[in-house]
Amino acid sequence: MSPDDVASEGNDSVTDNGDGTVTVSGVAGNGYGDSYFVDGDVISMDLDESKWTIRYGGEEVGVSDLSLPNKLVIDGSNAPRLASDYTFEVSGTARKSAALGSVNDHDTISDGQISGRVIGGKDGFRFSGEITAFELDGPATVQVEDGS
Structure with a gap:
């Protein structure tokens, strides 16, 4: 079976939660799987990895590789002509x-x-684990959300 042969069926559903997120649920088995096109971030997944194989971009991955519950945004829009350089480290992905x-x-x-620079814009990251180091040089603001 090739990845092109895998598709969701009538016993699967995609529900708009009304807050910019969607919930996908379904049933697969007996040699059949489901596939979805995701435009955005996977923030959580409830799946028994001992029973299922997850593929992303043609490679086998784990739930922790896809679901990154935490957010970090470096926002330099308050200083449109000034650079803000940053570096941070996380214990996860x-x-x-x-x-x-x-x-x-x-x-x-x-x-x-992770390292980067913003000049009048935003850089955003999803991550798992904890932030273990952080440096910011410039006027940008930082927003962190723990989604776990």
Whole structure:
């Protein structure tokens, strides 16, 4: 079976929660799976990984690789002509979030270490675990939300 053969069926549902999020639920088994196109961030997932295989971008991943419940936003919009450089580290996984801020080449993520720069805009990240280090040089503000 190829990934192109996997699709959701009538016993699966996508529910708009009215707050900008959706809930996806369904049933799969007997050699059949489900697939979905996600435009945004996965913030939680309830799945028994001992019974199911999750693939993202053609690679096998775990729930923790996809569901990053915490948010960090570096907001430089209060100083449109001034740069703010930042670095932070997390004990888990981090991923850039286009839903929370811009995605550009100046931002890097490597082994839980994140660095970047904002000039009059926002950079947003989703992450798991805890923030273990943080530095900000510039006038940007920082917003952190613990979603766990």
